[in-house]
Amino acid sequence: LKNRYAVGIDIGGTYIKLALVDINGRISRRSKLSTSNYRTREELIEAVASEVKAIRAEASLPRGALLGAGIGVPGLVDFKRGMVYNLTNLSGWRNTPLKKMLGAKLGLPVMVDNDVNLMALGEYRFGAGKGAKNIICLTLGTGVGGGIIIDGALYRGSTFSAGEIGHMPLKEDGLSCNCGGRGCLECYVGNGYLVEEIKAEIRAGVRTMITKLTGKNVSAITPETITQAALKGDKFSIDFWNKVGRRLGITLTGVINLLNPERIIIGGGIADAGQLLFGPIRRTVNERALPIPRRAVKIVKAKLGNDAGVIGAASLFFTGEVID
Numbered sequence: 001l002k003n004r005y006a007v008g009i010d011i012g013g014t015y016i017k018l019a020l021v022d023i024n025g026r027i028s029r030r031s032k033l034s035t036s037n038y039r040t041r042e043e044l045i046e047a048v049a050s051e052v053k054a055i056r057a058e059a060s061l062p063r064g065a066l067l068g069a070g071i072g073v074p075g076l077v078d079f080k081r082g083m084v085y086n087l088t089n090l091s092g093w094r095n096t097p098l099k100k101m102l103g104a105k106l107g108l109p110v111m112v113d114n115d116v117n118l119m120a121l122g123e124y125r126f127g128a129g130k131g132a133k134n135i136i137c138l139t140l141g142t143g144v145g146g147g148i149i150i151d152g153a154l155y156r157g158s159t160f161s162a163g164e165i166g167h168m169p170l171k172e173d174g175l176s177c178n179c180g181g182r183g184c185l186e187c188y189v190g191n192g193y194l195v196e197e198i199k200a201e202i203r204a205g206v207r208t209m210i211t212k213l214t215g216k217n218v219s220a221i222t223p224e225t226i227t228q229a230a231l232k233g234d235k236f237s238i239d240f241w242n243k244v245g246r247r248l249g250i251t252l253t254g255v256i257n258l259l260n261p262e263r264i265i266i267g268g269g270i271a272d273a274g275q276l277l278f279g280p281i282r283r284t285v286n287e288r289a290l291p292i293p294r295r296a297v298k299i300v301k302a303k304l305g306n307d308a309g310v311i312g313a314a315s316l317f318f319t320g321e322v323i324d
């Protein structure tokens, strides 16, 4: 099984990324489409199909070397049927039989899964999770996603919706969440909320270097601005990351006590805050988690960066769990 390949496809709100990935997780070809160029799911699927065909033609692989195309989508998926229930940031995708639709155009096996599940699978096979069997993956961005690998396989739950760490409740009577719940982790560590929290504090008159870095234009504040200020020693920004790290640490304490993972892998934009964020996460876990699972777990940064999605999507074909 030396020369085996799969195409990994990562459908996001802004871009659709495609890559030809070999069985060692190496990317030999890649391309990118703008999601907004397509008005309907049919148009988008058609464009993805011709892109996959182009990649296949250019690579001129030996017969049988291309195992299939794996697709990650930002939403809920019935993995067995390859059916997209709904996508968070793309309209018109409710109940899309994506596996069937794309498979018919390609004449190749197609598998579809949630994008964060696939990021977890990619990190497990080829990234920060290599060598571990029990892994929890977290992506921190506008939303907070999660993926769970138990005994070397993705844990998808009884209706394929497991891993929604962002919707684990953090506060009993907290903010209302998009998901219909209340007080979810995502409400307190999602990018949008963090930026709003900072703006509110600045409006309330707090002194911070962030004001200077953004030329007093509060609408220019991003999580990166907070990191920049913290790295320059701004106390407010350091405390801010401490607060965010503590919130994540509290949720992860629950995850650690429940699932006893070997590794927790954190990716997404906010993870670039590095030690500013990982420090308080680890401290909180050390203070709170049960001693035996706490000693067993390492909390690390994701390694595959923007390629995690396409590598993970292709990896579906390297795990031996091909679904027909």
Ligand SMILES: [Zn+2]
Pocket: 166, 167, 177, 178, 179, 180, 181, 182, 184, 186
């Ligand atoms: Zn929620």
